[in-house]
Amino acid sequence: MKKPSSSAPKAKPAGKAVRAPVSKLYAVILAGGRGERFWPLGRASRPKQFVDLFGGKPLIRHAVDRLRGLVPPSRILVVTSRDLVPATRKALPMLRPDCVLGEPEGRDTAAACALATAFVHRRGGPDATLCILTADHLIADPAGFRATLAAASGVCARRDVLGLVGIAPTRPATGYGYVELGAPFAGPGSAPGFRKVARFVEKPNLGTAATYVASGRFVWNSGMFVWRVATFEEALRRFRPALAQAVLDGILPAFGDERKLRAALDRVYPTLEKISVDYAIMEKASNLVAVRGDFGWDDVGAWPSAGAHLGSDAAGNAVHGLVSALAASDNVFVNTQDGHVLAAMGVENLVVVHTADATLVCTREAADGLKALVRGLGADPATARFVK
Amino acid sequence: MKKPSSSAPKAKPAGKAVRAPVSKLYAVILAGGRGERFWPLGRASRPKQFVDLFGGKPLIRHAVDRLRGLVPPSRILVVTSRDLVPATRKALPMLRPDCVLGEPEGRDTAAACALATAFVHRRGGPDATLCILTADHLIADPAGFRATLAAASGVCARRDVLGLVGIAPTRPATGYGYVELGAPFAGPGSAPGFRKVARFVEKPNLGTAATYVASGRFVWNSGMFVWRVATFEEALRRFRPALAQAVLDGILPAFGDERKLRAALDRVYPTLEKISVDYAIMEKASNLVAVRGDFGWDDVGAWPSAGAHLGSDAAGNAVHGLVSALAASDNVFVNTQDGHVLAAMGVENLVVVHTADATLVCTREAADGLKALVRGLGADPATARFVK
Numbered sequence: 001m002k003k004p005s006s007s008a009p010k011a012k013p014a015g016k017a018v019r020a021p022v023s024k025l026y027a028v029i030l031a032g033g034r035g036e037r038f039w040p041l042g043r044a045s046r047p048k049q050f051v052d053l054f055g056g057k058p059l060i061r062h063a064v065d066r067l068r069g070l071v072p073p074s075r076i077l078v079v080t081s082r083d084l085v086p087a088t089r090k091a092l093p094m095l096r097p098d099c100v101l102g103e104p105e106g107r108d109t110a111a112a113c114a115l116a117t118a119f120v121h122r123r124g125g126p127d128a129t130l131c132i133l134t135a136d137h138l139i140a141d142p143a144g145f146r147a148t149l150a151a152a153s154g155v156c157a158r159r160d161v162l163g164l165v166g167i168a169p170t171r172p173a174t175g176y177g178y179v180e181l182g183a184p185f186a187g188p189g190s191a192p193g194f195r196k197v198a199r200f201v202e203k204p205n206l207g208t209a210a211t212y213v214a215s216g217r218f219v220w221n222s223g224m225f226v227w228r229v230a231t232f233e234e235a236l237r238r239f240r241p242a243l244a245q246a247v248l249d250g251i252l253p254a255f256g257d258e259r260k261l262r263a264a265l266d267r268v269y270p271t272l273e274k275i276s277v278d279y280a281i282m283e284k285a286s287n288l289v290a291v292r293g294d295f296g297w298d299d300v301g302a303w304p305s306a307g308a309h310l311g312s313d314a315a316g317n318a319v320h321g322l323v324s325a326l327a328a329s330d331n332v333f334v335n336t337q338d339g340h341v342l343a344a345m346g347v348e349n350l351v352v353v354h355t356a357d358a359t360l361v362c363t364r365e366a367a368d369g370l371k372a373l374v375r376g377l378g379a380d381p382a383t384a385r386f387v388k
Numbered sequence: 389m390k391k392p393s394s395s396a397p398k399a400k401p402a403g404k405a406v407r408a409p410v411s412k413l414y415a416v417i418l419a420g421g422r423g424e425r426f427w428p429l430g431r432a433s434r435p436k437q438f439v440d441l442f443g444g445k446p447l448i449r450h451a452v453d454r455l456r457g458l459v460p461p462s463r464i465l466v467v468t469s470r471d472l473v474p475a476t477r478k479a480l481p482m483l484r485p486d487c488v489l490g491e492p493e494g495r496d497t498a499a500a501c502a503l504a505t506a507f508v509h510r511r512g513g514p515d516a517t518l519c520i521l522t523a524d525h526l527i528a529d530p531a532g533f534r535a536t537l538a539a540a541s542g543v544c545a546r547r548d549v550l551g552l553v554g555i556a557p558t559r560p561a562t563g564y565g566y567v568e569l570g571a572p573f574a575g576p577g578s579a580p581g582f583r584k585v586a587r588f589v590e591k592p593n594l595g596t597a598a599t600y601v602a603s604g605r606f607v608w609n610s611g612m613f614v615w616r617v618a619t620f621e622e623a624l625r626r627f628r629p630a631l632a633q634a635v636l637d638g639i640l641p642a643f644g645d646e647r648k649l650r651a652a653l654d655r656v657y658p659t660l661e662k663i664s665v666d667y668a669i670m671e672k673a674s675n676l677v678a679v680r681g682d683f684g685w686d687d688v689g690a691w692p693s694a695g696a697h698l699g700s701d702a703a704g705n706a707v708h709g710l711v712s713a714l715a716a717s718d719n720v721f722v723n724t725q726d727g728h729v730l731a732a733m734g735v736e737n738l739v740v741v742h743t744a745d746a747t748l749v750c751t752r753e754a755a756d757g758l759k760a761l762v763r764g765l766g767a768d769p770a771t772a773r774f775v776k
Contacts, residue, residue, distance in 0.1 A: 344750060357729070362735060
C-alpha cells in the first residue's frame with residue numbers, strides 16, 4: 001500500500017465541538033432501499049429515508065443536518081436511485097443538485113461506494129477523505145457522532161487505512177453483522193480508541209450475540225466507513241479489478257457533464273458486479289481499522305423499533321397522529337392522515353399504521369415479515385399501486 | 389276486554405306462499421338506535437339500519453323488502469328519529485313520505501308503539517292489525533318470516549290478544565330476554581303453534597340460558613309484536629293511561645296535517661314516559677300469545693356477529709372490501725373505502741373496520757364494549773365529529 005500523501009492535512013484531535021479535521025472531508029450518504037419495512041408509510045416511491053415521523057423531518061434530512069459543523073453542504077453527496085433524485089433534491093435544498101447522484105439501477109454497496117469515491121476523486125482529488133454514511137438511521141447524540149467521524153477521518157487521512165465506524169452494542173441483537181476488534185491501532189497519525197479489525201461475523205444467534213456483547217470486544221457493523229480516495233481505490237483495484245475499471249475508467253471521467261454522466265451510468269451500471277462493499281472489500285482488506293461509536297445509533301429497522309422514537313401514552317403505546325386507544329397497551333399506533341381518527345380497543349402488541357391510501361394491522365412479531373406482505377401486494381395487479 | 393270486531397276479516401292459514409291474511413294489515417318498522425355498536429360504519433347520523441354490508445343494501449331496506457307479498461308498501465310505516473327522516477325516505481323510495489314518521493326525541497318503545505298504533509288507527513281504523521318489526525335484523529328465511537307474521541296477524545285480528553313473535557333459540561345467548569311459553573292458545577280463531585305466555589325472563593346467565601334452550605319451552609324476545617289497534621289501545625289505556633291519553637288524544641288527531649303533526653309531536657313527545665313496551669304493557673297484560681318463529685333471525689348485534697354474514701376467506705376471516713391478509717385468521721375485516729387497501733398480517737380474532745374518516749381496530753371481545761369507545765370519542769371535542 002502506498003503511504004498517505006504528504007499533502008494530507010493535519011487533523012485536530014476529536015472533541016465534542018469539532019471542526020472539519022481534514023481540509024477535504026466529504027460525506028457520502030447512501031440512500032437506497034424500497035421502504036418495504038415501513039409500508040404503508042414507506043413506499044418504493046417514498047422509501048425509509050423519506051419517512052418523517054421523527055422530529056418532523058425525513059430521516060435523510062436528519063442525515064444531512066447532523067453533519068453541520070463537520071462537512072459543509074457543498075461537500076455532501078447523496079447516492080440514491082435515479083427515480084428518487086427529484087424527491088431527494090427537494091428534501092435537501094441545501095445540497096448542490098449535481099451532488100444528488102442517481103443510480104440507474106441498484107447494484108449494491110460496492111458499486112455505490114466505488115461511484116461515490118470516484119465522484120469525490122473528481123471533486124477533491126485522490127487525497128480527499130470521505131465518510132460513507134447511511135440515510136435512514138437515527139442518532140441520538142449528533143455531537144458524539146461528529147466527533148467520531150472527525151477522529152476517523154483524521155486517522156484515515158493520515159494513514160493508509162480503511163476505517164469502519166462500529167456501533168457499541170446495547171443489546172444482543174441478532175439482526176446485525178458484528179465486527180470483532182483486535183489490537184490497538186497505534187503509531188503516528190492514529191488516535192485513541194482505534195483498533196485493528198480481527199474479523200467480521202455474520203448475524204449471530206442470540207446466545208452468541210450475548211457473549212459478543214458481554215465481551216466488550218465486538219461492535220455492530222453500521223455500514224458507515226471512512227477512507228481516503230486513494231486508499232479505497234487501491235483496495236478496489238486489488239479485490240474487484242473489474243468494478244474498479246468500470247467505475248474509475250468508465251464513469252469517473254464523465255462527472256461534470258450531466259449528459260455524459262447519464263450515458264456512462266446507463267452503459268456501465270448494468271454490467272457492475274452486485275455485491276456489498278463488506279464482502280467485496282472490507283472483509284478482504286488487511287488495512288482495516290475500526291472505532292467504537294457510542295452516539296445513540298438506531299437503525300429504526302422496522303415499525304416496532306420505530307415506536308421507541310415516537311411519543312407514548314400511559315399504557316405504553318407509541319403514538320403518532322390522531323389516535324384514540326382504550327384498554328390497549330404496548331402497541332405502535334401511527335396515523336398520518338389529517339382528519340382521520342384511528343381508534344383501538346383491547347389490543348396488545350400490535351402495529352397499526354394508517355395512511356391516506358392504505359392501512360396496516362399486524363403483530364409486532366409479524367412486522368418483521370412486512371416485506372413479504374408488501375411484495376404480495378405488489379404482485380397483485382389490483383393493489384400494486386399501493387406499493388409502487 | 390272487548391271481543392274482536394265482527395268486521396275483522398277471516399285469515400287464511402299460514403303457509404310458505406302467503407297473501408295478506410287480513411285486509412288491513414299494516415307493518416311498522418321501529419328504526420331507532422345510534423349505531424354505536426357498528427362504529428365507525430354506524431354513526432349517530434347513520435345508525436345500524438343504514439349499514440349496507442349485507443346483500444348490498446341497508447338493513448332497513450331488507451326490513452321493507454322482506455314484507456313483499458304480505459304488506460303492500462303503502463301500508464308500511466317507519467318510526468325513526470326526526471333527523472333521520474330524510475335519509476330514511478331516501479333509502480325507502482317505495483314508501484309514502486308521510487309513512488316515515490320522525491320522533492322529535494327517543495322515548496323508548498312504548499311511546500313509539502303508541503305513536504305507530506295511533507297512526508294505523510287513523511289510517512285503518514280500530515280494527516286494523518299491525519306488526520311491530522325491527523329495522524336492523526337479518527332474516528335468512530323471509531318466506532318463513534312472512535308465514536309467521538301472517539299466522540300471527542290472523543290470530544290477532546280474530547282474537548283480542550297481543551301477539552309476540554318469539555325466536556326459536558339456536559344457542560344459550562345471554563344477551564337476550566327470554567319468554568317462557570305456556571299452555572296452547574286454543575279456541576276459535578287461533579292457529580297451530582300459538583301459546584299463552586307463562587313469563588318474561590330478563591337476560592339470564594349462561595347456565596340458565598342453556599337449560600332454557602334445552603327445555604324447548606323458551607323463545608327469545610325479538611321485539612316483534614302483532615296486535616289489532618283496538619286491543620293495544622285498550623291495554624295502553626289500562627296500563628299506561630297517561631301515555632295513552634297523550635298519544636291518542638294529543639297526537640292522533642293531527643295525523644294527515646304535517647304542520648299540526650309536527651307541533652303535536654313537539655308538544656307531547658317530551659312529556660311521554662320513557663319506558664319499553666315490554667315493561668309497560670307486555671309483561672303486565674294477561675291476553676298475550678306467542679308464536680315460536682324459526683326463520684333464521686339474527687340481530688347482528690355487533691361486529692363479531694356481523695362477520696358471519698360477510699364473505700369469508702380460507703383462513704376464516706370475514707372479509708368485506710379490499711383486504712389483503714397474510715397469516716391472519718378468524719378476524720373480521722371490513723373496508724368500505726374505495727381505493728384504500730387494508731392489509732393485515734399475523735393477527736387473530738380482531739375486528740378491523742376501515743371507513744373514509746375513521747378506522748377501528750379491536751379484539752372480538754372488546755367489540756362488545758364499542759359503545760364505551762364511541763362515547764369516549766363523542767366526549768372529545770377533537771374527535772366528536774367522527775361520532776355525530
